[in-house]
Amino acid sequence: LGLVRLIRQMAPHQRIHASTQMSISNAEAIRWLDDLGIQRFVLARENSIQEIKAIKANTDKELEVFVHGALCVSYSGQCFTSESIGGRSANRGQCAQSCRFGYEMHVDGERKDLQGKSFLVSPQDLCGINEVPSLIEAGVDCFKVEGRLKTPEYVATAARNFDHAITSAQKNNVLDQPVYMKKQMASAFSRGFYPGWFHGVNHQDLVDGTFSSHRGFEFGTIRNVNGNSLEVEISEEQVRQGLKADFIKPGDGVLWVYRDRHGQSIEKGGFVFAVKSLSPKKFALEFSRDIAMDSIYSGARVYYNHDKDLKRDVALTVEDKERKKRIPVRVTASASLGQPLSVTYADGKYSVTATSESICEPAKNKGLNSLDLRDELFALMGSPFRGEEFEFATAEETPMFLPNRQVKELRQKLVKELTELRIANGPAADIVPETIPWSNGKKISGQKIAGVKLNLLL
Template sequence: MNKKNDNHQIPDFIEVLSPAGSFESLKAAIHAGADAVYLGGHKFGARAFADNFDLENMKRAIDYVHLHGKQIYMTVNTLFKNEEIEELYDYLLPYYQEGLDAVIVQDVGVAEVIRREFPGMDLHASTQMTVMGVEGAAMLEELGFRRVVPARELSLEEISDIRQKTNLEIETFVHGALCFSYSGQCLMSSMLGGRSGNRGRCAQTCRLPYDLYGSGKKMNKGGEQYLLSPRDLCSLEILPQVLRAGTNSLKIEGRMKRPEYVAAVTRQYRRYVDRYLSDPKGFQVQKEDMQELLELYNRGGFTKGYYLSHNGREMMSMKRPNHMGYYVGKIKEINKNKICFLCEAHIHKQDILEISLPNKEKVELTSPVDGKKGSLIILNAKQIKRLRKGMPIYRTRNQTLISNIQEEVIQREKKENLKGNIIFCIGKPVMMQVRYGNLTATVTGDVVLEAEKQPVTREKIMEQVTKTGQTPFTLEITHVDMDEGAFLPMGALKALRREALKAMEEKIIRQKYRDIPVKMQTDRESVCHMPKRHQIIASVSNLEQGRAALTSEKVDAIYMLGEAIPFEQWEDFSKQCIQAGKEIYYAMPYVFHKKAGREWRTWQELICHGSHHGILVRTMDEFALLRSFWDFDKTMVLASSLYAYNKEALRFYKEQAGHKVRITLPAELNEKELLSLQEPYADLVVYGYQPLMISAQCQTKNHLGCKKKEEKLTLKDRYQKNFYVRNYCRYCYNVIYNGDPLLLLSMQKELSNLQVGGYVYQFTIENAEETKAVLEGRFENKKYTKGHFKRGIE
């Protein structure tokens, strides 16, 4: 663990953490200087389409990493359905025995099982948990987590706050792709195509083209259609600030990337971490190193992400969602089927060059020759009639760079240095001892003979035993104790060396092996205090909707979004609801950064002792905050964004809440899966425009500048399907809603089978009249969806 840091000092423990989507990438990372790697098994990882590791390859990976003295973390960072939670013990057991260092988890139910069943296995909280501040981090520390990967949207100041107020290790992303949505809070891929990001199957809907409309007018500029596509993160130039904020683990994204990418990015971060630690004042990133990173992969340049800015269009790559390459020149002349361009960077034979056409098509060219900067290159080109003078040319593959990475890093096997000594006495078995750190391996071989003709020399012995070949070791013999006139065949010395190196290899990798843990029995059940009949609950986002719900005889309870009312006015609205015979709950925001935490602690007395019946929480930090208020005795309502996909997660939330709690059933489970939870009297959203993305980015600001005015905008995809965007200015975030509202009210038989305790009508973009109509059962002739209630997700 780290010591609490009050002076923005660099943590004692720092690691470069690299992705391993394949065994080749794992080796590339270790060769390039990674301190640790993270990877997925054949199930339950957030990159289901990577070349993940089966049982034997995972054990082989664990052994390889430990052989080289590094750490290995396994992703189990998806949400588990109820039947899958039963598989977890058998799935993890062989990796636990093999010495796996840590498991990265999203699901609190999964964390509960691991904590209970696998003592000594470190728990790392995935960024998919959407931890936004000290409240959530402190709770995870209390629950036994060793490390937190907070939301990517945290500033350096917020990361520093976690460092100062907890003893958790902090892991943050420093390089690679960024999500548009808060990780773990994106249902867009899931709702549109059944491929859930919470199940490792994201279809990258944020990388697709959209147009933005406000008041009937198109808002995005021509050529800017990738409105949800962030640039890739690169923190190399602000590495000192990231470290001083208290980050322990510098995480590189890229389990879907090639080994060359992993090797080169790891090498750069290893190099600059070491440079900074050895000479902080002299830290400076070289231009050619930034160029190398750009050549490997960039989406219109890099962003420093949310470390220094809360949001902004400079973080986005709106013109292109994929690799742009590196600018190398522009077309100078076009003649018949050839183009000529002036090199503004060195060009290498077999480089892939690209020219983008206005209709999003592209022309790819392969350079047949080398070209120095300032020289002219002539290339054969297709679609010549569509090319124009002045069109820019980008290099999307630098063949020399790739070849150098392969030669200098990937193909250069990493070897550990052993020291050894030999006892070579006539009449006794030859003995060899090798040392690695505090480990010692001793082996004996054939009996040493007295030489009949030519005795073995000391030099010959050392020459034979230090030929380590394809083994993962080099060997330095520091002492040979031998008799004069001794002899042994060279084959016997080679066999002795092989046996000694094999013995040391086994000693190294077996250091972390574990015994089989005793499987614990879990028959605990906790009671959820809920009403005996289902309630009609109106979840409203503003006072207009709230007043419509207040006058409806049908409504039993109201969840009012607290952002819509100043804290000072909340008590008056709360009393109006109570006078109308309705329960009233304060609904917390979709995000809970430091500003929200400060406000809530200021109003703690009102939260704990106001006249309202309870609080609706949407994030892990909000749950942790209320849990920390010892005098909070009202009902805590968990929104569906606090995922409870299995009984272990349900049990966790009930026990940790410590008082009355209501569960809102998950939006991604189908009827059969919801039934398997056996959670009577839980709430279910039966109507509403479902939130698909929660984002720190603001569409209004990115296209018109910040107005500090809440409004509804429309996103339109390439199939002309609408999505609605609403900006919430108090805590500065956007929510993207599905254009087709959910409607389950026609399925009364199925709902009764679930014994639903509350039917939640979720009002977001509706006006007062629309809210009233829905509550009265008057549904307009529009397209509705049943969400995942029938189809579910993989």
């Protein structure tokens, strides 16, 4: 507080944001600090959406809210455990993550059997992507993602998916299959995703207790062990959210957690060698023979924790300048048994459509799936285009087969037709990026204000 007053004396017009370390969790606290002229307050993570809405109704200050990242077991990060154990102050950016350690529980001098739950104070990670529309409606001015010491993949997936969620909410569109967004973000890093305190307090669900590090995206259960493969069934919850069995591909990594013969939780995992679809929500994952299989794995929880294409995709979006110069196209495909595959490429002004020579037939093994189709139809490196959006429509539950050569020929034909169409008619008009309405009034003016020499985030 003394530092804020000093800044106000030195630079009266300096913009100041109040960090979550100030533990602001109600409108009364904001009013108490009104004479300091703080423009934005980062609210405590413990606030529910209803509480945030009530705060906004009683203040004209900007509100910033955490929507993704690690959660602190202490109130708004006011934790002294790290300092007391190792002399490293969490409130000075030196947290030793004491909440991620395993602990014993003693009651009246007697040690309790926790049945494998030793991580008693390790919360799951916050993921509020489903809550974005409600938070905007509540009056939140800025979303905050915790990203300290995280990888480029973590930053890229969080920024990309939350940007898409915000844009969809601003257009009053329902967010399309957020489960796939969570899968992508969780593969970069996740201790399990939970909406935090947005819907109120529920500590029993917030803290799993069986792990404290990255596991990825939990999607199902092992139903059978057969040779060097695992039969996995997607959970009903994930099916309800739109997850389908074709989301996983060879080269991806999975982890499964089972209880050994002593009742202890054990983690095991590996890279997928092959995938065979068994039904819309069940598939067989084949692994290399150096991964020992055991019938004890039946019933194990399964996590998707490595996306083989993620590093490449992030590198393309961050580093490949040539990719940014190419023209974005939307690709849509549709297929049904007894009919040819239909594919459309659209650049925002022009579109071209073509169908395969052969019809789709029942597959004997692995059939057409959205991931393989996307990879083939997005293979545009030698063209002036780049794949931006992809949609695959089919009502068939039976796997369908079409020679990959025909998909490749479709892509080549459509790229040629779209290129010729643009040359003949001229390029489509440049698309002016759409600004987000709620941010327009929040932009800092480019006008220089005399005396401003310091930009400080408290």
